[in-house]
Amino acid sequence: MNPMNFPHSPFLLSVRVPATSANLGAGFDTLGMALSLYNVFNVKELLPEGEFSCQVVGEGARVLSDPRSNMLIQSYLRACEVWGVKPEGFALECHNVIPLCRGLGSSSTAVVAGVLIANALAGLRTPETELLRVMTTIEGHPDNVAPCFLGGMTVSCWDGEELRYVKLPPLPDDMHVVAAVPDVQVRTVDARRALPKEVQFGDAVFNLGRAALLCAAWATSRWEHLAWGMDDRLHQQYRSRLFPGGEVIMDRVRDIPGCLGVAISGSGPTVVALVRGGPGRVASEMCRTFSEHGVASQFFVLEGTAEGTRIVTPKS
Amino acid sequence: MNPQNPPCAARISDVCTDYSSARITLLGVPDVPGVAARIFTALANRGVGVEMIVQNNMRGGITDIGFLVMKECLNNAVEACRQVVKAIDAQGVSFNTEIARVSLVGENLSKAIDLPAKMFSALAEAKINIEMIVSNSYDITCVVAANAAEAAAEVLRARFL
Missing domain, CATH: 3.30.70.260 (ACT domain)
Incomplete structure (x- = not known):
């Protein structure tokens, strides 16, 4: 694709990137799911090498508009460096709806889009595995960028150099993912500090069993096992204390009929519930819980999307 | 005819809340x-x-x-x-789902050109955020957080009734 072929189009490239819920239940640092909530990044026009402009609409409009600190542009430059290609400058337009720093993989959307824009503008046809390796190197872990790029539910392992991943089958059509996003920011450093430095052997065994069950249940559509599979002893009990209503909401939602599992998304504070059938009762309970704790919140009814990042050019 | 209350003047009759x-x-x-x-x-x-x-x-x-x-x-x-x-x-x-409607209800409300400003100012002074607004001749309705609705209604009753 040569973007210069389309000088009269509103954009040269448009990248539509899904939110993700990582650390899913027992799958700490391993399992992640793409959600049907999308940031859209448009490359409006090319600029001279090293020159960038950035317009942000929606989430992060006040803090992401400086190209020098914009994560998409930083990831673009890192990818260009990895592949040894000239970093064309460009005018970027971001339509952000994924809340920032709330555990829904907002930063991963920027990393994935930056790498794919670098690949597209350079005219490379880099294989999927290598693209994902570069994304993981930039992000530092694969559990958000893998589902963000590939879509669906992914199991991913990373040893610092090599990446192994498997994409699981999609969720059924009548499965909703209700996401409650309290308007409190849990700093990454606090989320890390909240975790114990050592893990009891029994807790490790507990999580091994639950993570294996979660993957097996997902692979075979045995959704009745999700509640167990999304149980966890390594991170959720510690991180749910970091935001008002965190502990209460998990307990209240878990037992509502139709709720198949509930988990903290990423390192929080977003809480996601998988619901089969009508999501209204779970949705209302989540709203009520955060309201009772005096926390303003955003709520989304989403689905696990099998489609990952999509690049659109005026010809496509 | 009472010059203080001409037939077409705006008249506020009630303040209502609705959580449905x-x-x-x-x-x-x-x-x-x-x-x-x-x-x-x-x-x-x-x-x-x-x-x-x-x-x-x-x-x-x-x-x-x-x-x-x-x-x-x-x-x-x-x-x-x-x-x-x-x-x-x-x-x-x-x-x-944690929202509520708070309405000024009456007649000819659209004739009172400063009424929306007064209503929104009253809510702002009480630090109540308005999420949506709709108005016609019979009511001006603001959508606010459910846990702020009673306070909003109290403020409006005190100001307009």
């Missing part, structure tokens, strides 16, 4: 003809009535469309929106 609605917002909807028709046809086909439809300003060919539905219709509304959002490539669906 939920707000739904379709995020990042393509700003092209026919999309709104598609959304509200899908809702109507599922028997979902809507109120207070708000479309924000276009931004780069994308817009948000928000509206209220009765809470008991939330499941049907969400399902309709989910299908449409997928079909039109919108960016997502958000909702909130």
Whole structure:
């Protein structure tokens, strides 16, 4: 694709990137799911090498508009460096709806889009595995960028150099993912500090069993096992204390009929519930819980999307 | 005729609260003809009535469309929106059930040109955030957080009744 072929189009490239819920239940640092909530990044026009402009609409409009600190542009430059290609400058337009720093993989959307824009503008046809390796190197872990790029539910392992991943089958059509996003920011450093430095052997065994069950249940559509599979002893009990209503909401939602599992998304504070059938009762309970704790919140009814990042050019 | 109270003057008769609605917002909807028709046809086909439809300003060919539905219709509304959002490539669906409507009710309210300003100022002084607004001759309604609705009603009663 040569973007210069389309000088009269509103954009040269448009990248539509899904939110993700990582650390899913027992799958700490391993399992992640793409959600049907999308940031859209448009490359409006090319600029001279090293020159960038950035317009942000929606989430992060006040803090992401400086190209020098914009994560998409930083990831673009890192990818260009990895592949040894000239970093064309460009005018970027971001339509952000994924809340920032709330555990829904907002930063991963920027990393994935930056790498794919670098690949597209350079005219490379880099294989999927290598693209994902570069994304993981930039992000530092694969559990958000893998589902963000590939879509669906992914199991991913990373040893610092090599990446192994498997994409699981999609969720059924009548499965909703209700996401409650309290308007409190849990700093990454606090989320890390909240975790114990050592893990009891029994807790490790507990999580091994639950993570294996979660993957097996997902692979075979045995959704009745999700509640167990999304149980966890390594991170959720510690991180749910970091935001008002965190502990209460998990307990209240878990037992509502139709709720198949509930988990903290990423390192929080977003809480996601998988619901089969009508999501209204779970949705209302989540709203009520955060309201009772005096926390303003955003709520989304989403689905696990099998489609990952999509690049659109005026010809496509 | 009392010159202090001419027949066409605005008259406020009540302040009402209503907790029966939920707000739904379709995020990042393509700003092209026919999309709104598609959304509200899908809702109507599922028997979902809507109120207070708000479309924000276009931004780069994308817009948000928000509206209220009765809470008991939330499941049907969400399902309709989910299908449409997928079909039109919108960016997502958000909702909130912890909202309430707070209304000034009366007659000829649109004749009182400073009434909206006074109402919104009263709410602002009480640090109550307004999420949506709709007005006509018979009422001016603000959507606020459910846990702020009683305070909002008290403020408005004290100011206008």
